[in-house]
Amino acid sequence: MKTTLKDAAQTAPVPPPGQHKRWLMLALPILVTVLLLLVPTPAGLEPYAWHFFAIFVGVIVGLIFEPLPGAVIGLTGVVVIALFSQFVLFSPAELAKPGFKVASEAFKWGVSGFGNSTVWLIFGAFMFAAGYDKTQFGRRLALILVKYLGRRSLTLGYAITFADLLLAPFTPSNTARSGGTIYPIIANLPPLYGSKPNDPSARRIGSYLMWVAITAACITSSMFLSALAPNLLALALVKNIIGFDISWGMWFIAFLPLGVLLILTMPLLAYWLYPPEVKVNDEVPRWATAELQKLGKLSRNEILLLIFVVCALLMWIFATSWIEPAMAALLVIVLMLWTGVLNWNDITSNKAAWNTFAWFATLVALADGLARVGFIAWLGKEGGMLLQGYDPQISAVVLLIAFYLLHYLFASTTAHTTALLPAMLTIAAAIPGINMPVFCLMLCTSLGVMGIITPYGTGPSPIYYGSGYLPTKDYWRLGTIFGMLFLALLMLVAYPWMEMLY
Structure with a gap:
């Protein structure tokens, strides 16, 4: 017995109501961050600072629309910045310092809020x-x-x-x-x-x-x-x-x-x-x-x-x-x-x-x-x-x-x-x-x-x-x-x- 495209479409699982909206909300902070990263760095600002700001704005958009709990959004922002800290968190001068350990310093920054x-x-x-x-x-x-x-x-x-x-x-x-x-x-x-x-x-x-x-x-x-x-x-x-x-x-x-x-x-x-x-x-x-x-x-x-x-x-x-x-x-x-x-x-x-x-x-x-x-x-x-x-x-x-x-x-x-x-x-x-x-x-x-x-x-x-x-x-x-x-x-x-x- 052959299954037609029409039959397959009829038997395909239907996404639950609101699922498309949820995926849109999840994608929105990422999309905003990527768009800002593609914008040329404003005059007078270092590129790594602009990259940090782009991720920060993405976090704020996530907090406004809350596709996930606020704590998850905030933790995601901290982890992403820490992982890409060479391009987001630290200046070239800091990276050039003898003995500067990027991973260690990025982790210290990431958990610094828990000691506040x-x-x-x-x-x-x-x-x-x-x-x-x-x-x-x-x-x-x-x-x-x-x-x-x-x-x-x-x-x-x-x-x-x-x-x-x-x-x-x-x-x-x-x-x-x-x-x-x-x-x-x-x-x-x-x-x-x-x-x-x-x-x-x-x-x-x-x-x-x-x-x-x-x-x-x-x-x-x-x-x-x-x-x-x-x-x-x-x-x-x-x-x-x-x-x-x-x-x-x-x-x-x-x-x-x-x-x-x-x-x-x-x-x-x-x-x-x-x-x-x-x-x-x-x-x-x-x-x-x-x-x-x-x-x-x-x-x-x-x-x-x-x-x-x-x-x-x-x-x-x-x-x-x-x-x-x-x-x-x-x-x-x-x-x-x-x-x-x-x-x-x-x-x-x-x-x-x-x-x-x-x-x-x-x-x-x-x-x-x-x-x-x-x-x-x-x-x-x-x-x-x-x-x-x-x-x-x-x-x-x-x-x-x-x-x-x-x-x-x-x-x-x-x-x-x-x-x-x-x-x-x-x-x-x-x-x-x-x-x-x-x-x-x-x-x-x-x-x-x-x-x-x-x-x-x-x-x-x-x-x-x-x-x-x-x-x-x-x-x-x-x-x-x-x-x-x-x-x-x-x-x-x-x-x-x-x-x-x-």
Whole structure:
């Protein structure tokens, strides 16, 4: 029996839906890298530096579209550069040095990010979050606020905001904090009001609560250095490129006036611009009270966790001269392990922590490599020439606004930070008259609040966008309003305050 071409075509396996798109996403970073490698090296830049930049851009494209996990993309970039280090990482002068061992030096560079103190601080903060989750102390804090502030829709909005505020200093992942702790609690609330997702009744209260929750997550992510993982990455980049150290306390004080203003007014502003139909309900406090009764009294481990995180916070603020912040975090982790707040399996099984650890270690190495090969210095020189003749204040404001608005192009604050922060820092440093401490603080503290502008702008955004309570047109409209308001207040409140301080 003969098989015709038609029969073969009919029996051929059909690629699963989305398979072609996935292959396209996998090929895109490679294609971008190859195209840049084929572009002639710009004047004033060494060929090996341009080759490094081409691979770096490929990594950023991979982080934006994520055909594979971010850690895999970053590790791939580091490995490729290390393998071809003679053409990408080292200058001809370095290669000509007697006894210079290319393979050894390339490996040292490739793993350098894993020895970065900021990367370990991120890891430590993830362990704190694991403690909050395991002991249920985070859930208890949120339920207490709902119990006492949950009768009215407006005060319930404040309860959600304050719950995020309490958790933020100790949770470096706003996805874990808001999406993993806050959202599971407040998702139980709208049904008590007869408010259902993907239904006209969503506007009864569910839409308001979800919008307040994602907005609060963005605000608190800017308030605290340790409230958003890319904040810590930004800290490392600023130190490497500018040589400016930003402490936990410096960050907090710099954003404090704007942070307090936003925390106190945002739930009310959302109440006016996106009002819930239900204003009062007695069921929510009763539900929270019942949930708290199920939790019972503070457990031994909750009390120990509270003591440990307060000690860590005090060391981060007041003892940086005696103990490295990352070492303070590791000390607390050891104490949690010895006292049983966490066990070793909690450490080894925390996939999110290890994934972020590998991800950020590779990104730190890649960003540091840009400076190492001289690309950052060249970019700063070229960018500074473009802005020559302009008032330094105007140049700073233009760069800050551009940095903020370009977040529309990124689905990851980490990718945004890695791609644009070094460029902005280098360009600003090449312009005489710009107050670099203030400029650095403005760039870094904007990373959290800029996440509000799109449904993909920060980690928890897709969670709330997909909740069924925030229709697409409402999310984009509110994101534009709140995003532009946050940008305006950054310039009108935070900028003058930081100028006065530094």
